[in-house]
Amino acid sequence: MSFIKVLILKFSSLRTQTMASSDKTINTDVPEKDVFAIHFLQSLSNLTTQNPFNSPDTTNYRARKIKKAAYVSMAKAAGGSSRLWSRALLGRAAKENNKIVRFARRKRKVTWKISSKRRSDQRAPEATDRLRNLVPGGGTMETSKLMEETAHYIKCLSMQVKVMQCLVDGLSPK
Amino acid sequence: MSGRRSRSRQSSGTSRISEDQINDLIIKLQQLLPELRDSRRSDKVSAARVLQDTCNYIRNLHREVDDLSERLSELLANTDTAQAALIRSLLTQ
Structure with a gap:
């Protein structure tokens, strides 16, 4: 019971923090922490039931699973x-699981064709290319789209880190 | 396709992205970076610097996720059965 309370308290404090500092000019469709947390907790619970967490030699393997679960939950x-x-992230994850996912085709057009013509920004080609490697699916985006997606990706990533930190804090022995 | 694009971006007229649009996006990115967010508007930060810092920031976040995953993995392995049961009840809600 105490753990649940701690978790709820942390979530609500986080929420007020981001409400205060959120920037309304950028895409405001950053997911709620709760939504990510629920996805993530659910996949964690699936992980625990699939393979019990008490065999010590599989910590690394489990960490990788947890990491993947975190990214997929975020997406x-x-x-x-x-x-x-x-x-892109979900597609990649599904590929690793040998599953085929089909998304609606509409949005795809915008990205593919332009990318070959304008692969990098003239001003900072190296940095832009590095960015392409860091943002999932970035390789095929045109520059302005890449930046938009990067902004959104950063917001989601930092949200993910906060929630995971909360979980770690909540689970750590007092 | 180019027709649809230019219609959606009436200001530019062509499919080419204007300098202003890119600059706007770079400023938006800058506001998301802890290191550069608090720098004043008058201090002009170069686009290259913003992009560089963005890369570093994303890399740091990725590293944090790695660390936290490992810690979660250890914590979940070490939690005693009572706490594990508690967490399980929380997870299944």
Whole structure:
């Protein structure tokens, strides 16, 4: 019971923090922490039931699973296919699981064709290319789209880190 | 396709992205970076610097996720059965 209370308290404090500092000029469709947390907790619970967490030699393997679960939960919380990066991330994750996912085709057009013509920004080509490697699906985005997606991706990532930190704090022995 | 694009971006007329649009996006990115967010508007930060810092910031966040995953993995392995049961009840809600 105490753990639940701690968790709820942390979530609500986080929420007020971001409400205060949120920037309304950028895409405001950053997912709620709760949405990500629920996705993430659910996949964690699936993980625990699939393979019990008490065999010590599989910590690394489990950490990798947890990491993957975190990213997938983040992409799902961000609205699945509504964002290019989340779509790319989910696609990649599904590929690793040998599953085929099909997304609606509409949004794809915008990205592919232009990218070959204008692969990098003239002013900072190296930095832009590095960015492409860091943002999921960034390789095929035109520069302005890449920046938009990067902004959204950063917001989601830092949200993910906060929630995971909360979980770690909540689970750590007092 | 180019027709649809230019219609959606009437200001530019062509499919080419204007300098202003890119600059806007760079400023938006800058506001998301803890290191550069608090720098004053008068201090002009170069686009290259913003992009560089963005890369570093994303990389740091990725590293944090790695660390937190490992810690979560250890914590979940070490939680005694009572706490594990508690968490499980929380997870299944």
